[in-house]
Amino acid sequence: xxxxxxxxxxxxxxxxxxxxxxxxxxxxxxxxxxxxxxxxxxxxxxxxxxxxxxxxxxxxxxxxxxxxxxxxxxxxxxxxxxxxxxxxxxxxxxxxxxxxxxxxxxxxxxxxxxxxxxxxxxxxxxxxxxxxxxxxxxxxxxxxxxxxxxxxxxxxxxxxxxxxxxxx
Numbered sequence: 001x002x003x004x005x006x007x008x009x010x011x012x013x014x015x016x017x018x019x020x021x022x023x024x025x026x027x028x029x030x031x032x033x034x035x036x037x038x039x040x041x042x043x044x045x046x047x048x049x050x051x052x053x054x055x056x057x058x059x060x061x062x063x064x065x066x067x068x069x070x071x072x073x074x075x076x077x078x079x080x081x082x083x084x085x086x087x088x089x090x091x092x093x094x095x096x097x098x099x100x101x102x103x104x105x106x107x108x109x110x111x112x113x114x115x116x117x118x119x120x121x122x123x124x125x126x127x128x129x130x131x132x133x134x135x136x137x138x139x140x141x142x143x144x145x146x147x148x149x150x151x152x153x154x155x156x157x158x159x160x161x162x163x164x165x166x167x168x
Contacts, residue, residue, distance in 0.1 A: 030056075037098065051098020053119060060098040061117050065090045065140055069165035073107065076161040083108045088165060090145075106134065107149070107163065127152055136163075143167040 030041030039046040039057035048057035071088050073080075086108040093100035099117050106113040113134055115125045121140040125147070127133030136149030145165040151158045 049098070051096060051100075060092065061119055061121075062092050062099055062101045064121075065101055065117065065145065066092060068168045069145065070168060071105075071108070071163060071165045073161045073163045076159055078159060080159060080161070087168075090165075107151075107161070123147065125149065138163075 030046050031044030033046065033056040035041050035046035036056050036058040037049060037052045037060075039048050039052065041047070046055065046057045048054070051061050053059050053061065068087055068089050071086050073083050086105060088106060089104045091102045091104070093102055093114060101115050101117060101123075103113045103115060105111070113125055115123050115136070117123050117140065123136070123138045123140060123145065125134055125136035127135050132153050132155075134149055134151050136147045138145060138147035138149075143166065145163075145167075147163045147165070148160070149163060150160040
């Protein structure tokens with residue numbers, strides 16, 4: 001009797017393990033890959049959430065931008081003294097690393113600015129709702145970020161410049 005019950009328990013455990021192995025693999029796979037970053041699988045294709053791309057949605061739009069940059073500014077209106085060259089660091093945002101970045105020492109100010117990037121490597125900076133801050137548009141290509149930006153204080157534009165950031 002004990003042998004029969006052991007055989008029965010072993011058979012149940014083996015069939016359960018086999019079921020979990022087979023169904024677990026098919027549920028996590030999507031057309032031969034495993035979808036990342038919360039992407040659902042539709043018709044054997046991972047549908048990437050905003051900020052991610054790639055066959056398995058494993059590449060954040062911001063991944064290529066992360067690093068240290070030599071920065072310069074030019075074309076300021078009204079005219080400003082040359083700021084020379086300084087370094088800024090681009091990191092992924094802790095809240096959404098897929099498409100949000102942080103730029104340290106923006107415009108040699110020591111301030112950290114948040115920016116978003118889209119799937120075409122366009123960059124946008126929007127000032128906080130206080131009417132003060134920085135607004136910018138630009139792009140990333142071949143290790144270089146170019147931005148056209150304006151600073152605002154109490155809703156009034158202070159100055160406008162172009163910034164060139166070259167990745168080290």
